[in-house]
Amino acid sequence: MRVDDLYQMTEFQLITIGVKGEKEITGGYCGDLLSWVMAHAQKGNLWITVQTHVNIVAIATLLELSCIIVPEDITIEEETIEKSTEEGIAILRSHLNSFEIAKLLSERGM
């Protein structure tokens, strides 16, 4: 699955307009304690988190994560969106919660 496959799904809304979705998704990771995520998420992972602080972009860049999904329609800081667009990391938002997102992605073959 690639990031732009998510662009086609009605459950997700691309927040970082213009970011290309050619990155391959190697797996998923859920976590909100960023120190923990930094130590455990793997390159290429899609990352589901309720944290929206700009630091999530730095961590996704550092670990070369494929994209970030913010659940439950949480408002995302403007600074985070700008930085992520600049770094070419897609942030998608969903009305679903983290569990439902993981379940959905698994049903779609991830």
Added chain:
Amino acid sequence: MDKGHWAYDLHIHSALSPCGDNDMTPNNIVNMSLLKGLDIISITDHNSAKNLPAIIEVAKDKEIVIIPGIEVNTKEEVHLLCYFPTLDDAMAFDKYIESYLPHILNNKEIFGEQLILNSEDKLIGQVDNLLINALHLSIDEIFSLVKKWDGVVIPAHIDRDSYSIISNLGFIPSHLSITTLELSSSVKEENFKNWLKKYKNYQFIQSSDAHSLEKILERQSFLTLNKVDIKNFFDFFNRKHR
């Protein structure tokens, strides 16, 4: 009081914090701090300043400086110690953040009571909403708000695995005007040096995070100030360390 090393404890919870003992009253805290020989203290309840008027009244004629403070819990579940030059500033900030506290009632059986006391330690009210919840305000928003009231923000117990800026955000955002970091009192000397080495650009303080009277620090943490007063205190924390 003139130039020297002043003993402080800048992180003490009163009976207003649900987790604070009910005998953490204004008189008990001030008198215990005096007994312990402290020069500067701050009462920093979770997301509220409502016991500060009584604390400051109690300490009025005593040889101890009170820094008005609040321990804020941000949207990211990061604890930030916010210190203000005057009681009015702290109360105005308290009033502002109140509307950003989730409307979730405190369950006293589980979390403990949230008592507002007067300078005679008499109960004058209680806070209904649970104060330990995260405000709907981000770290960045807290920094700009506190600045507006001429205060300083110090990230609390950065060595801990929960409610700490490092555990929750992975690292310290460089765009924030942070001069100082707080370490828990459980961090011993050897380990303290490692923190100092790792975070060279910051100065460190170490307070008790006391929720009970006996946990208030002895004379063990010191600030070097020309004079022990509010102005010198804020000059110290506003200066760039390196």
